[in-house]
Amino acid sequence: MSLIRAEQLVKTYRAGEVEVPAVKGVDFTIEVKSFVTFVGPSGSGKSTLLNMIGCLDHPTDGKLTVLDTDVGSMDRRAAANFRGQHLGFVFQDFNLIPVLTVYENIEYPLIMVQDWPAEKRRKQIMRLLEAVDMSEQAQKRPDQISGGQKQRVAIARALATNPQLVLADEPTANLDHDTAYRIIELMKKMRDELGTTFVFSTHDPKIMGEAEVIFTLDDGRIQPSTGKAANNHA
Amino acid sequence: MLNVIKIALRNLARFGRRTLLTSTLITLGIVSVLLFVAVAGSFKAMMIGQFTDAVLGHIEVHRKGYVASIDSLPLNLNMQPAMVGRVEQALKKLDAVEAYSSRVKIGAMFSNFTETTSIRINGIDPQAEVATTPMLPGRITEGGKEGPVLKRGEILIPLLLARGMKVKVGDTIVLVATNREGSVNGKTFTVRAILESVSGPSGRDGYIQIDDARELLRMKEAEVSEIAIRLKNPAQLDRVYAQLSQELTGFAGKGGNAGAAGTPGKGGGGGGGPEVHTWADLSPFASIARMIDLLTLFIKIMLVSIVLVSIMNVMVMAVYERIREIGTISAIGTPPRKILSLFLAEGLLLGVGGTALGTAIALALIYALNIWKITFNFGMQQGLVLSPAIRAADVVIVAVMVVIVALLASLQPAWKASRMDPVTALGHV
Numbered sequence: 232m233s234l235i236r237a238e239q240l241v242k243t244y245r246a247g248e249v250e251v252p253a254v255k256g257v258d259f260t261i262e263v264k265s266f267v268t269f270v271g272p273s274g275s276g277k278s279t280l281l282n283m284i285g286c287l288d289h290p291t292d293g294k295l296t297v298l299d300t301d302v303g304s305m306d307r308r309a310a311a312n313f314r315g316q317h318l319g320f321v322f323q324d325f326n327l328i329p330v331l332t333v334y335e336n337i338e339y340p341l342i343m344v345q346d347w348p349a350e351k352r353r354k355q356i357m358r359l360l361e362a363v364d365m366s367e368q369a370q371k372r373p374d375q376i377s378g379g380q381k382q383r384v385a386i387a388r389a390l391a392t393n394p395q396l397v398l399a400d401e402p403t404a405n406l407d408h409d410t411a412y413r414i415i416e417l418m419k420k421m422r423d424e425l426g427t428t429f430v431f432s433t434h435d436p437k438i439m440g441e442a443e444v445i446f447t448l449d450d451g452r453i454q455p456s457t458g459k460a461a462n463n464h465a
Numbered sequence: 466m467l468n469v470i471k472i473a474l475r476n477l478a479r480f481g482r483r484t485l486l487t488s489t490l491i492t493l494g495i496v497s498v499l500l501f502v503a504v505a506g507s508f509k510a511m512m513i514g515q516f517t518d519a520v521l522g523h524i525e526v527h528r529k530g531y532v533a534s535i536d537s538l539p540l541n542l543n544m545q546p547a548m549v550g551r552v553e554q555a556l557k558k559l560d561a562v563e564a565y566s567s568r569v570k571i572g573a574m575f576s577n578f579t580e581t582t583s584i585r586i587n588g589i590d591p592q593a594e595v596a597t598t599p600m601l602p603g604r605i606t607e608g609g610k611e612g613p614v615l616k617r618g619e620i621l622i623p624l625l626l627a628r629g630m631k632v633k634v635g636d637t638i639v640l641v642a643t644n645r646e647g648s649v650n651g652k653t654f655t656v657r658a659i660l661e662s663v664s665g666p667s668g669r670d671g672y673i674q675i676d677d678a679r680e681l682l683r684m685k686e687a688e689v690s691e692i693a694i695r696l697k698n699p700a701q702l703d704r705v706y707a708q709l710s711q712e713l714t715g716f717a718g719k720g721g722n723a724g725a726a727g728t729p730g731k732g733g734g735g736g737g738g739p740e741v742h743t744w745a746d747l748s749p750f751a752s753i754a755r756m757i758d759l760l761t762l763f764i765k766i767m768l769v770s771i772v773l774v775s776i777m778n779v780m781v782m783a784v785y786e787r788i789r790e791i792g793t794i795s796a797i798g799t800p801p802r803k804i805l806s807l808f809l810a811e812g813l814l815l816g817v818g819g820t821a822l823g824t825a826i827a828l829a830l831i832y833a834l835n836i837w838k839i840t841f842n843f844g845m846q847q848g849l850v851l852s853p854a855i856r857a858a859d860v861v862i863v864a865v866m867v868v869i870v871a872l873l874a875s876l877q878p879a880w881k882a883s884r885m886d887p888v889t890a891l892g893h894v
Contacts (some may be wrong), residue, residue: 282888314798315800320796320797322891326790
């Protein structure tokens with residue numbers, strides 16, 4: 232069962248008078264509960280693809296369906312609502328809210344995006360803190376924890392609303408290899424436990440091997456030989 | 466909403482020094498405005514009190530046309546007994562009226578038997594006059610302070626005239642006046658007391674008993690030039706003015722036409738009817754009072770500008786510094802209206818905090834000024850005690866104004882934050 236389907240997806244940016252093609256007509260399908268990575272060098276179109284899947288950016292042409300919804304033509308408000316209801320995000324720089332504690336950062340989408348009742352909210356946060364092994368740090372502010380811990384909190388925040396899809400743009404780029412590996416393992420564990428589909432981008436060859444499906448991007452196109460990882464665990 | 470406020474408070478605390486500086490600016494602005502309003506208001510009220518309680522009363526009624534030519538004190542525009550009766554009847558119906566005093570005003574020659582000068586005289590019923598202008602006895606600088614202010618055959622003369630004519634208490638003087646028919650009459654008076662002069666109209670007038678005035682003018686009827694009215698509560702001035710004008714509408718004096726009883730500053734009405742004026746219509750101090758009000762308005766505009774610029778500056782900075790954060794919360798699905806409310810809450814809290822602190826400090830200072838009893842001199846009046854006071858309505862107006870301006874100042878940066886493109890915001894360095 233496909234969660235994401237892209238057909239002849241095109242994205243072109245305009246820089247002054249010049250049109251810069253970022254994604255040049257790609258087709259792919261991502262199945263439910265899969266663990267997928269887009270790999271490729273800088274400027275290959277990985278982030279652009281993730282932004283379009285995450286309803287942060289519109290395709291210039293082609294069709295993009297996420298959770299049976301055509302996300303290509305959504306307006307700002309509908310896109311924000313769709314993201315809040317169905318998607319989770321993990322960022323390269325963690326992007327935790329500095330004035331909130333670890334607990335409150337995970338709580339943020341449950342209050343500001345969805346409106347969960349207090350007790351249900353508390354149980355969900357405690358469960359996620361436990362899952363990402365951050366229970367001890369719950370009352371610390373982001374500037375009091377390490378980069379790896381921040382990314383764990385970011386993953387917990389992305390999963391707080393029980394999204395069907397989590398998008399992670401270079402989630403390990405600012406981490407050392409061991410921490411990066413543990414973060415990927417954590418994401419995979421959460422996929423196994425919660426059934427959430429994870430799609431992430433990376434250019435780290437050691438990390439990309441952990442994905443079950445790899446799409447290699449080069450100059451805005453998916454390379455024909457990609458789709459299943461060599462060490463496919465699926 | 467509580468969560469929005471909680472996050473806004475933490476963001477303000479996160480940039481503590483900037484928040485403190487902005488709040489201090491708003492606080493100082495509020496303190497300055499409220500102190501100015503209180504002190505200027507106190508000064509204005511005191512000055513108005515001097516005029517109304519010493520000379521004018523709060524409201525005066527004249528026959529139409531009298532005020533327009535008041536400099537010549539036209540005897541042919543005096544109110545006839547029927548009109549006076551009608552006015553008194555109307556005044557008795559008004560509970561807000563504390564007292565009133567009928568006056569006959571005369572332009573006369575004043576002679577000390579060696580020199581002669583002109584003088585304006587008020588013929589008064591001493592008891593009614595003191596009830597209407599209770600500060601009159603307080604103006605006596607020399608002479609009889611015991612017993613009635615004035616007896617038949619006595620005169621109160623202004624200080625400047627007494628000095629110029631070298632007249633002392635107990636001296637005999639002569640008043641010579643021309644009546645309406647043109648005949649010249651004279652009468653001797655004993656100087657009972659010398660009065661301190663007061664700024665404004667009638668502030669340098671002399672006083673004799675009303676019956677002496679009528680005798681001097683050989684009036685056949687009990688005519689009256691003006692009726693001065695004192696209110697129980699000066700704050701009811703506009704209401705009483707309107708009521709009295711309404712009551713007197715349609716009354717036409719002898720030989721006059723029916724007409725309205727007057728509008729402020731103009732004294733409308735048909736020919737011959739009574740017209741009503743407030744103290745502000747009769748005293749040049751009214752324009753000074755209006756200038757004080759204008760100054761207060763400018764001070765308020767300055768406060769609004771300070772709040773507007775400082776909060777807008779802080780909020781623009783807050784948005785600029787947190788572009789990536791805005792991108793993050795937008796990306797994870799925070800609705801634009803919640804992003805808007807987050808930044809509005811920050812501006813609002815800055816405004817509310819500064820206003821609350823400023824109001825508390827201002828009220829404490831006003832209280833302290835009242836305890837310290839600062840004195841000052843105004844004209845010939847010395848040792849006036851400054852008693853700053855501020856109406857609750859003024860405090861509320863200033864506070865609400867600042868809070869609204871704080872919200873407005875935050876609106877543009879907050880709107881910009883809520884409309885930010887998440888991809889651009891997340892890519893911001």
